[in-house]
Amino acid sequence: MAWVNAIIQGVLVGGLYALFACGLSLMFGVMKVVNLAHGDLAVVAGYVAIGVITVTHIPVLWSFLIVVPVMAVLGYVLQRTILQGALDRSVLATLMVTFGLSVVIENGLLQFFTANSRGIGTGLALVSGSFSIGSQIQIGYLLVVIFAVAVVVLLGLQHFLSSSRYGRLIRAVADDKEAAQLAGADYRHVFGIAAAVAFGTVALGGIAYGMYAQLAPTTGTDTILLFAFAAVVIGGLGSLWGTLLGGVVLGVAQQIGAQISISDETLAGFIVFLAVLALRPQGLISRGAQS
Amino acid sequence: MSLVTETTVRPAERFRVTRSRRNVVWTGAGALIVVVVLALFPYIVYSGTTAILVQAFIVLTMASMWNLLAGYAGLVSVGQQAFVGLGTYFVLILALHGTSPFAALPVAVIGSGVAAVPLWWLVSRLRSGYFAIATWVLAVTVMLIIEKFSSIGGGTGMPLPGLAGFAPTLLIAYTYWAGLAVTVVAMLVIYLLLRGRLGLVLTAIRDDEVAARSSGARVGLARMLVFVVAGAGCGAAGGLLAISQLQVQPGAVFSVQFTAEMAFVTIIGGLGTIEGPILGTVVYMVLQQTLASYNAWYLIILGLVAMFMALFARRGLWGLVDARLNVRLFPVGYWLRLDK
Numbered sequence: 001m002a003w004v005n006a007i008i009q010g011v012l013v014g015g016l017y018a019l020f021a022c023g024l025s026l027m028f029g030v031m032k033v034v035n036l037a038h039g040d041l042a043v044v045a046g047y048v049a050i051g052v053i054t055v056t057h058i059p060v061l062w063s064f065l066i067v068v069p070v071m072a073v074l075g076y077v078l079q080r081t082i083l084q085g086a087l088d089r090s091v092l093a094t095l096m097v098t099f100g101l102s103v104v105i106e107n108g109l110l111q112f113f114t115a116n117s118r119g120i121g122t123g124l125a126l127v128s129g130s131f132s133i134g135s136q137i138q139i140g141y142l143l144v145v146i147f148a149v150a151v152v153v154l155l156g157l158q159h160f161l162s163s164s165r166y167g168r169l170i171r172a173v174a175d176d177k178e179a180a181q182l183a184g185a186d187y188r189h190v191f192g193i194a195a196a197v198a199f200g201t202v203a204l205g206g207i208a209y210g211m212y213a214q215l216a217p218t219t220g221t222d223t224i225l226l227f228a229f230a231a232v233v234i235g236g237l238g239s240l241w242g243t244l245l246g247g248v249v250l251g252v253a254q255q256i257g258a259q260i261s262i263s264d265e266t267l268a269g270f271i272v273f274l275a276v277l278a279l280r281p282q283g284l285i286s287r288g289a290q291s
Numbered sequence: 292m293s294l295v296t297e298t299t300v301r302p303a304e305r306f307r308v309t310r311s312r313r314n315v316v317w318t319g320a321g322a323l324i325v326v327v328v329l330a331l332f333p334y335i336v337y338s339g340t341t342a343i344l345v346q347a348f349i350v351l352t353m354a355s356m357w358n359l360l361a362g363y364a365g366l367v368s369v370g371q372q373a374f375v376g377l378g379t380y381f382v383l384i385l386a387l388h389g390t391s392p393f394a395a396l397p398v399a400v401i402g403s404g405v406a407a408v409p410l411w412w413l414v415s416r417l418r419s420g421y422f423a424i425a426t427w428v429l430a431v432t433v434m435l436i437i438e439k440f441s442s443i444g445g446g447t448g449m450p451l452p453g454l455a456g457f458a459p460t461l462l463i464a465y466t467y468w469a470g471l472a473v474t475v476v477a478m479l480v481i482y483l484l485l486r487g488r489l490g491l492v493l494t495a496i497r498d499d500e501v502a503a504r505s506s507g508a509r510v511g512l513a514r515m516l517v518f519v520v521a522g523a524g525c526g527a528a529g530g531l532l533a534i535s536q537l538q539v540q541p542g543a544v545f546s547v548q549f550t551a552e553m554a555f556v557t558i559i560g561g562l563g564t565i566e567g568p569i570l571g572t573v574v575y576m577v578l579q580q581t582l583a584s585y586n587a588w589y590l591i592i593l594g595l596v597a598m599f600m601a602l603f604a605r606r607g608l609w610g611l612v613d614a615r616l617n618v619r620l621f622p623v624g625y626w627l628r629l630d631k
């Protein structure tokens with residue numbers, strides 16, 4: 001029964017990882033930007049949420065109403081300024097700029113907010129509450145909510161990309177930005193919109209992680225970025241639902257690892273990631289075209 | 292008479308292809324003098340200065356290796372700390388078995404190079420940005436595996452044995468010479484590799500990968516060779532790190548901060564030139580020494596400067612020097628000279 005519990009927990013945590021991963025996947029798919037600061041930006045969103053809750057005393061759950069738009073605007077601005085500037089130069093420049101951003105954010109947080117970890121909404125019934133199935137399986141309400149949010153975000157993203165006006169523009173620009181430009185689409189603006197959407201999901205991921213666990217300056221890289229990336233690769237590059245599958249596989253592998261020995265949680269996840277990289281580098285669900 | 296006919300009638304003997312505009316012997320002699328003077332430093336300066344220079348040697352070796360990867364082979368690795376960490380652990384394991392840490396250095400180099408082969412097989416399937424994060428995951432995985440062995444300190448690490456017999460001043464001097472030797476060998480290896488066939492193949496790949504492949508360049512092999520050499524070089528830097536810090540702690544030696552330092556130093560100094568990392572290391576050491584009492588600030592400033600350089604001065608500080616003076620200390624390209 002402990003194993004069944006581990007698998008259920010793993011599947012639910014996988015939703016959180018998919019939430020981390022979809023922004024990374026979107027930015028790569030559209031702009032060919034691999035944002036190495038992805039995780040650190042999620043931590044920034046979490047810290048902003050903590051600040052907003054402390055200052056305005058709004059209900060914890062509604063903090064996303066402020067944080068998501070703030071991060072989306074930040075995403076648009078970053079994309080239109082330094083990310084676009086780097087894109088105009090080279091792939092290497094985008095990697096260096098996002099890596100620089102990652103190191104600057106992480107050490108900046110360390111300087112101003114110390115290395116202490118902090119959580120969001122600890123003490124909230126939703127965060128600590130759970131329900132039981134039988135005597136062995138205990139499921140936290142929060143993880144169920146996060147999983148549901150992840151599915152809703154993925155469904156929303158898919159709907160947005162396939163049928164909204166901006167979604168069509170984003171797909172057109174991702175396919176061929178010069179041709180889209182000729183047809184009258186300002187690809188820089190469209191890139192900005194895509195970045196804003198990606199940063200919105202990053203904000204949700206950061207807040208969700210802050211409620212599920214604790215945020216510290218290093219959480220952004222050693223947990224969020226690397227897990228998001230592992231989920232993307234396991235699921236298959238460029239597939240939204242593959243990302244959810246990748247997150248679930250990673251989550252289940254980690255929980256099974258934690259069952260074997262509590263210190264093996266992260267290692268088990270990465271070993272599954274490396275196994276996929278060695279045996280099926282195109283990912284579990286592959287569209288073939290993007291690699 | 293048109294220009295075209297003029298060039299076609301020019302006799303072939305009037306062209307000369309050289310490595311450098313100035314005589315290479317002079318730069319060679321200059322480099323030799325610098326190395327000899329540096330080798331005498333333990334006799335003429337305080338041990339505090341040599342200890343700082345050891346740090347500079349470590350940074351320069353790592354940055355040169357990262358420059359070889361990113362600047363010449365287009366492989367942006369964010370996981371070079373895997374090899375720094377492996378280097379320290381090779382030295383630690385051999386020291387635990389009674390070998391002198393200094394004698395263990397060459398083993399750390401070879402061991403890290405050999406370890407790079409299977410790791411390359413795993414990450415070589417991914418390109419650019421995904422390659423970068425994959426190397427990072429690999430570095431974390433290597434660390435998590437090493438932490439499982441409690442005989443080498445597990446997750447907390449342990450002090451490096453085998454150096455207690457040395458007098459402190461002598462130990463610093465030996466460490467300094469080892470650092471100088473590692474750096475000189477590393478620079479020499481990079482220089483000779485880039486001057487040789489590999490340098491040509493890498494230039495061809497950089498200009499046009501498909502054309503290089505179709506002319507018979509073994510692109511995969513060239514990249515793997517660079518990855519292995521960079522792994523070995525970072526392993527050497529890691530071995531030095533273990534000796535200079537006398538303490539091996541997995542979280543510290545596998546820190547992504549090392550890759551941040553090597554990347555920033557290279558970008559600031561000038562990516563894709565051998566001289567760049569040298570200049571970048573000077574900037575790094577100055578920043579690090581002035582801001583030493585302000586914790587992570589030097590890294591923040593270094594990161595901001597590197598971002599600025601990546602956006603506005605792609606060729607780095609050396610690029611600015613080169614644009615004015617047109618000099619190469621380590622000529623690896625070719626000049627076409629027209630004799631009048």
